[in-house]
Amino acid sequence: MDSIKAEFNGDETTAMSRIPVTILGATGVVGQRFVRRLIDHPLFEIGHLAASDRSTGKAYEEACAWRLDGEPYAGLNRHVLRAAHPSEAMAPVVFSALDSGPAKEIEPLFAAAGSFVFSNASAFRMAKDVPLLVPEANADHLALVETQRRVRGWKGAIVCNPNCTATVLVMGLAPLQQAFGIERVFMTSMQAISGAGYPGVPSLDILGNVIPFIRSEEDKVEEETPKMLGRFKEGMVEDAPFAVSAMCHRVPVIEGHSEAVSVALKGSPSPDRVADVFRAWRGDPRVAALPSAPPAPIRVHTAEDRPQVRLDVEKDGGMSVHVGRVRTCRLLGIKFALLGHNTERGAAGASVLNAELAHALGYLA
Amino acid sequence: MDSIKAEFNGDETTAMSRIPVTILGATGVVGQRFVRRLIDHPLFEIGHLAASDRSTGKAYEEACAWRLDGEPYAGLNRHVLRAAHPSEAMAPVVFSALDSGPAKEIEPLFAAAGSFVFSNASAFRMAKDVPLLVPEANADHLALVETQRRVRGWKGAIVCNPNCTATVLVMGLAPLQQAFGIERVFMTSMQAISGAGYPGVPSLDILGNVIPFIRSEEDKVEEETPKMLGRFKEGMVEDAPFAVSAMCHRVPVIEGHSEAVSVALKGSPSPDRVADVFRAWRGDPRVAALPSAPPAPIRVHTAEDRPQVRLDVEKDGGMSVHVGRVRTCRLLGIKFALLGHNTERGAAGASVLNAELAHALGYLA
């Protein structure tokens, strides 16, 4: 990897030199958030922006409809887009905001060429040898990359962050799994339009409306969640032994997924006890010090009508999740309101946090 | 009752003379829908509009901020509002759009004076001797009025329609209860702002937002549902023996409650079987011919992303409910999307349908 770093930085002897990264799919809404998060990152430095063939060779500002506040294009207006291929856009660390189809083709090329790929795509999430990380919950799963390299013969690796809705759910379930053990989970989501990208959801479809369908979303939540909360043992992850039922909806909200969760816990703890567990939880201690980690992974609200997506979701740069209304469920025992930022904690911020964890654990040395 | 009719119609000998009615709470959003539904009703004729003391003596158009389309005030612009008391606004049939507090005081006065009160208020819904009707599902519960009259010594009676969210849910559950038997129900609602009346929800609270709390709503759904689906036996209703867990949300939708329902059924029928039951269900045969009954109580959608509240809820004057996405639930067996009109099927239309049923069964003779 050293030679690659040298190619980028000119000087690899400095202890402080940052690791060059490539952002795949840099023009989309998640790609833009990668750019904004990485433009001043203490560990990583943007080397290449890559996009589809249609955009290759264009300046970033010509190929991208920047949708975020702050400085447009994060100042990279004239940065020329490269093709999404190792021969054009190699870097020791790659962040992928590709759609699932292209991701399936392109991410392995970079992993084979030696890149550590942190992917927001769904293509490899459920592969047995690919870590599906929510660092506060399952940092130890990162060790799956060793299995992955052995199996696939790659010098690099692919590490996935989960579906945005599943990420938020796992953040809300992990403390309960650790403190009590989970037996069953119901989750109904009310999801923001930004989750569909840009142009994404037509306004004629969603103004004043609720759409009770998001393609593949329920399956992703139901399958990814037990994997993330599973146990890493002898080079493999064993799924957590509980079932999840998800019902997913699109609502006219710009950023942030609201989730209504009901859960059966071992030992039938009281709502107060559960709220205390949420309040006390800090997640994996190796995560708290990472640059993108929030002050605490969960913010517990006491007001009877919170969390509310418009008022709460941008706190902590969107990296904490919000819990409120912990109360008794007549069927499963406990229910609560859950909220998280779908394009930060559920996408760009998640991948960056994964990369920071990999760095802290020595994988990017 | 005759003298009252005579007072209104001048001529009670005509077979076709309509029954005079009083609308309590006529100025609110549900009251307005009562007015619009009853202005040309084949069985009922508006006699009095009654409102709070503040409005008594004013013309309807002065006291009421009309919010519906169609003719403003249904042409009753200059109708003078009366006090909500039998001495001022007596009629053989009374429709009540009062809030729960005033309803508790005022509805019994009318019932004692001999009126048949069809109430949208929550005040008496859970009283053991008060029918809580969704006519397609439990028309036989109407016989509770005989118990009620015996117990309370009233000449009239109070008949309630349920909470709007519970109404829609019961419409979706009744065919399953009848065909299979229900064991457990999960329901997450995404509710329209009109449910909170006018001025109701401040726009600063709900634009681009989801509020995971509606006061008392979850309790109402969890308690009213088993009563409605219970068995009428020996002058009493025995609650249906299953538990309901509800999680209720306000979303930026104008009219119509969307519900995500998951249900455990006896015999574990397949989704196809369940969809067939929905399609075939016509409800109590005595209801189909009532003036406000929809062509079929349930419309089953086959498109994967329907029902959608903005596209579907106004069909059949808002009196049918909509079912879609009948599919397997990993926890309870069956889940589906449900949709209904909260201020028609869930309020004004519901009370009027109850009154039509009472008429058809001879209670208003």
Added chain:
Amino acid sequence: MDSIKAEFNGDETTAMSRIPVTILGATGVVGQRFVRRLIDHPLFEIGHLAASDRSTGKAYEEACAWRLDGEPYAGLNRHVLRAAHPSEAMAPVVFSALDSGPAKEIEPLFAAAGSFVFSNASAFRMAKDVPLLVPEANADHLALVETQRRVRGWKGAIVCNPNCTATVLVMGLAPLQQAFGIERVFMTSMQAISGAGYPGVPSLDILGNVIPFIRSEEDKVEEETPKMLGRFKEGMVEDAPFAVSAMCHRVPVIEGHSEAVSVALKGSPSPDRVADVFRAWRGDPRVAALPSAPPAPIRVHTAEDRPQVRLDVEKDGGMSVHVGRVRTCRLLGIKFALLGHNTERGAAGASVLNAELAHALGYLA
């Protein structure tokens, strides 16, 4: 034309036989409104639905994402789409919901082949020999088709309805032009998303937002308005001699364009006088009896906060326009609020009304 009618109806001897029509661009949001308006029309009968090559040969329900309430596809679910060419979809009357580019190519083919084309496209609106009709205001302009046929050697003709925003404006200006004479006009629009078609405006762009730009819209309003209010003389239309300044905005509204209008009138009439003129205006007497004409072309509101798009725009099937807040303008003399339905009065309904006028004046015999 007779043979074509015979081809469609089998029997042209019946006095009651309706004129067969083709709808070009039948799958879009305006095309769908054409279908819904024409499915039970007393004069016209849908012969062919035509669409882009991509859809030719498909059933209507396969090629079209139906967005309207009422019966989906107006019952034409299995109607097979034809190519938009006279050889495939000839009819004596053609309604065109094509985009401007295709319209420029395709509409003349039909006109040359003998069809009377009623077009919602902008392609020919400003051509000197093409009538740009708002029938209540300028029914006499229809005679331009004679010039057009002479100049172009067509057996058929093209008749355009104006841009949706300009249509509403002309409805609001025509009575003032006729009663007083107009000297100058300012108009600021707040336009519905449906004006951009489907998928049209991405929800990420418009939720909670105002976009101060709609491509070409201001030019269209400024150029089309004087043509429509011009004088027909010796086979030509002489533009009305006043300037219009338009500022156009997109707002999060589903249907209906709101316009703030300020106008300098000859003789400086008072607001009361102007409101009386609006109230009294009935437009061209030959229009009032047409099947799609509203009871009165203008509804004048007296409430200080009306018209409001959500409450008022659907009245009269969207065919009337709404005026309110007629008051003094410190600069031009009179200002008022104006509102109209962009996809009915401003698109599909407008073309149909134009065709009805042509029929009444004997052009379609």
Added chain:
Amino acid sequence: MDSIKAEFNGDETTAMSRIPVTILGATGVVGQRFVRRLIDHPLFEIGHLAASDRSTGKAYEEACAWRLDGEPYAGLNRHVLRAAHPSEAMAPVVFSALDSGPAKEIEPLFAAAGSFVFSNASAFRMAKDVPLLVPEANADHLALVETQRRVRGWKGAIVCNPNCTATVLVMGLAPLQQAFGIERVFMTSMQAISGAGYPGVPSLDILGNVIPFIRSEEDKVEEETPKMLGRFKEGMVEDAPFAVSAMCHRVPVIEGHSEAVSVALKGSPSPDRVADVFRAWRGDPRVAALPSAPPAPIRVHTAEDRPQVRLDVEKDGGMSVHVGRVRTCRLLGIKFALLGHNTERGAAGASVLNAELAHALGYLA
């Protein structure tokens, strides 16, 4: 004033001691923004929060529904609210977020008692001896306080910031007035719901709607604008000699007023020339260094569809205004899109900037 400062700070000898302030109307949406702006202000220090009698004696968090992001109640949760009277809540500097009615009574009491009152209320804006400030545009008007003190015999003074819509407009007009001279102005506003306070606009009124009426708003804009751009001469302000016509609308936007402006300028400059003037303008040089002043008072956008309220209004803490689409107007010569933050630049931030100016010019010494 010294004794009051001493009462607050205990030590008035320190050069660095901040000036204690009282916030009147601290529980409303503008009051909350005052609190958030002043909690860490370099010149001012919150002494008292005052509110209506109903709230007096309560803790801030009990009396106030905090609607802003950031720390709830800015940490003043337990701060006890005082009565809005000098005997209870005296301070050398007072910020008033009162409604106009109470402001008329209460603000003079503080001014008479010696406070410098910076008011967001409309009560005294049009009084001949009260400065109506937009500091970048008319800092010299502050000298009106000397006239005011002489006329009214007050030790203190009242200084007003204008109506929010007028503030934004004056920011957009001031550079043009200075560079060219203004002859006539048209302005159509599309205003955010936050301008109506909380609970303010009912959601049933504004979801998917445009309301063409905001009480008194048009008059305020038309009257306040010429006063602000008038000339200060011999102790009085002479109104600028041009007329303004305003048409005001409420739209479903949370924060930020969009304005469509058309203006006749002396010498008929080209759009390019006008855009250059906007770009170059820095306003009164004494303002640029004030703590709440934005980097530049005007941000000029070049993208054809900007500024957009949701993307742009929060820049610079809402203290800059945005200009875009400078183009030719067929009637007045120049038109452009204008945007500003109604509750910061148009309310709380405006008052604080006024106070900072007064401090810089020695009025608060």
